Amino acid sequence: MSNYSHYRMNGSLFLKALRDSVWKLNPIVLLKNPVMFVVEGGAVLVLLMILFPDTFHTAGRQSYNFIVFLILLFTILFANFAESLAEGRGKAQANSLKKTQKASNAKRLRKDGTQQIVPSSELRRGDLILIEIGDFVPGDGEVVEGIAAVDESAVTGESAPVLKRAKSDFSSVTGGTQVISDWIKVRITADPGATFLDRMITLVEGAKRQKSPNEAALNILLVIMTIIFMIVVITLVPIASYIGITIETSTLIALLVCLIPTTIGSLLSAIGIAGMDRVTRFNVLAMSGKAVETAGDISTIILDKTGTITYGNRKAFRFIPLSGVTESELVEAAVGTSLYDETPEGQSVLEYARNLEYTWNDEKYGGGAIVPFSAESRMSGLILQNTDYYKGAVEEIKAHIERIGGKSPDLADSLSEEIAREGGTPLAVCKGNRMLGFIYLKDTIKPGLKEKFDELRQMGIKTIMCTGDNRVTAETIAREAGVDEFIAECKPEGKIRVVIEEQAKGKMVAMTGDGTNDAPALAQADVGIAMNSGTIAAKEAANMINLDSDPAKIIQVIFIGKQLLITRGALTTFSLANDFSKYFAILPAILMGVIPQIEVLNIMHLYSPETAVLSALIFNALIIPALIPIAMRGVRFKPMIAEKLLLRNILIYGIGGIIIPFLGIKAIDMVLQMFY
C-alpha cells in the first residue's frame, strides 16, 4: 500500500483549493489559461457597465448585468477551483516529503580512512561516507562496501527493509532512508538540491509542471477556437443591426462565453495533474506528464527477467558434479570463482558451500588475479599461479574451454538443460580446461504476473521477456510468468536492439528493468521504468521509477496513461458538443422577438430571450464543477482494443454532450421563470 493513500480529499485540501481559486483570479496568473482569461475580460467589461451605467447607456439593465457578472465570476472561480483541487494533493505530498528531507550529519571518510562529521548539506558528488546502524542516509549514493538492511518507507511507503550491497542490482541508496542493520560505505552520487527526493518534491508539487506536447497542442486548438468565436460574435453586431436589432453587450459577452470552450479549458490542466497524481499514488514516480501519456499508447512491453519478473535474489541451490568428479572437487573450484565475486550470486555460492559444511583456507586462493563478473562476458573467475577457475553461463564456459584447447563432456548439455527446464540458472564451473559441473542458481517468480499479462493481451499489448540467461531457463520462466515472447542470452546491446527493432515496427515500447545492463534499453524505450531497488545507472536512464519495484505496476501505469488520454478526449468531445448545442439553444431565443419565423427553430420553448441567455450561461458555469469528479478520477474503462474504446467514448460523450445542455438549460429556464 502506498504511503500517499492518506491524502484523501479531506476538508483542509478543499478549503485550501477554495482560497487558491480566489487568488488565481489575478489576471497575470490566469493568462496561462487563455480561454478563461477571455471570460475574465468579459466579466470586467460587464463590471464596468455596472459601475458606469451612464457612460455605457445601460442604466436600465443594472440587475440583468449584475447577474451576468456574477455568473461569469463563478465560471472563472469554478475553473480555478478545478485546477487548485488537482494541485492540492501534490502540494500536500511535497510537504510531507520535505519533512523527510531534514538536515542530518554524515560521517565523511577522508583518504586515510579517518572520519569527519559534516552536515549532509555539505556532501558533494564523489564523497565517500560511512553509514551505520540507526543512521539516516544523508544523500543519494551507491554502496561500495558492506551490506546493510535499509528502511526505505519514508520514500517508498514500503515497510519491508531492503538489503543493500555493492556490485549488485541492489546497490543504490536514497537520501532520507534509514540503515537498520550493519553498515555500508557509500559513494555519494548527487549534489544537494539534485537528489532523488528533491526531484520527487518538484515533481509532486507540480511547481514546474510542463505541459505534455498533446496538452499543449490541445491548448492551442482551444485558443484558436476562442479567437474564431470572438470574430463570430463581433460580426454578429453589424449583421443584427442590418436586420434592425441591437444586441446588448452583456448578452454578446454571455453568448461568447457559452460558445468558447470554457468546459475543457477549465478542466484541461486538472486532468493532466490528476493523471500524474494517480501515477504517484501507485508509487510510481513519473519524470514528466509526457511519460505518463506515452504509457497510454504503449503496444509492446519489454521486461528483464532477473529482478523484474523474478525477485532477483538468485541463490546457489545445488552443486551438480559431472560424472567422474566428486562434489568436493566441484566445490573447491566453485569457491575459487566466488571468493572474490561480490555479486549476490557469487556470495550465495560461498554461503551454500558453508551450509554443506565445506571449509577452505583462503590462503590457498590468495595472490591470484580476479576476473570480475560482467554482463558482457557472463563469467567470473580467479587466475592463480598454477591453475584458474571460472564459472558462468554454460555457453560461455564451453567457448572458454574450447579456446584453451579443452573439450566439454557430452553429458554437460543434458545436465544443464535439466536445471534450466526447472527455471533455474545453471552456472558451469571449470578448472583449467576441464569442466567440473554446475551450480544450480534458483530464483523465484513474483506472484500474480500471469493474470496481469493476460489483461495486457486483452488490450492488444505484447509482452517480451528479455534476459541474459540461457534459452531453456528463459523459456521455462517465460511460460510460468505468462509473457508472450522471450529473448534469451541477451547482452546489454542485445536488449537495446530489441527495443529498436520493436520501435522500427511502429510500436510504442515500454521497457522495465533494474540492472546496469538494462540502462541503455531503458533510455532507448519510449517509456523506461526502473525498479527503485535497481542501480543508479538504471534509475538515471529511466523516465519513471517504480518505488515498490513491482513489474506489474507497469500495467497500472499503462492504465492510468490510457485513462488520462481517454479522459481528456472524452471531456473535450463533451465540451465541444455542449458548446454546439448551446448555440442552438440561445440564438433562436435572442432573435425570436424580432424575426417571428425563427419560432420553428425554437424547439426548446424557453420562457424569454433573457431567461434563455441566463440559463445557458448558468448551465455553462455549473457544468464545470459537475465534471470535476470525472476530471480528477478519470473516465472509467474496461481493458479493450483502443479503436473500440475510442468509438464508444465518442458515442457516449459526443451524444451526451449534445443532449445534456438541452435538458439542463430547459430545467434552469423553468426555475428562472418563477422569478420573472
Ligand SMILES: Nc1ncnc2c1ncn2[C@@H]1O[C@H](COP(=O)(O)OP(=O)(O)OP(=O)(O)O)[C@@H](O)[C@H]1O
Ligand atoms: N556472478 C556470476 N558469475 C558468473 N556468471 C554469472 C554470474 N551472475 C550471472 N552469471 C551468468 O551471466 C548471465 C547473465 O547475467 P546478467 O545479470 O547479465 O543477466 P540476468 O540477470 O541473467 O538476466 P536479466 O537480464 O533478466 O536480468 C546469467 O544468466 C548467468 O548465466
Ligand SMILES: [K+]
Ligand atoms: K463554453
Ligand SMILES: [Mg+2]
Ligand atoms: Mg537484471
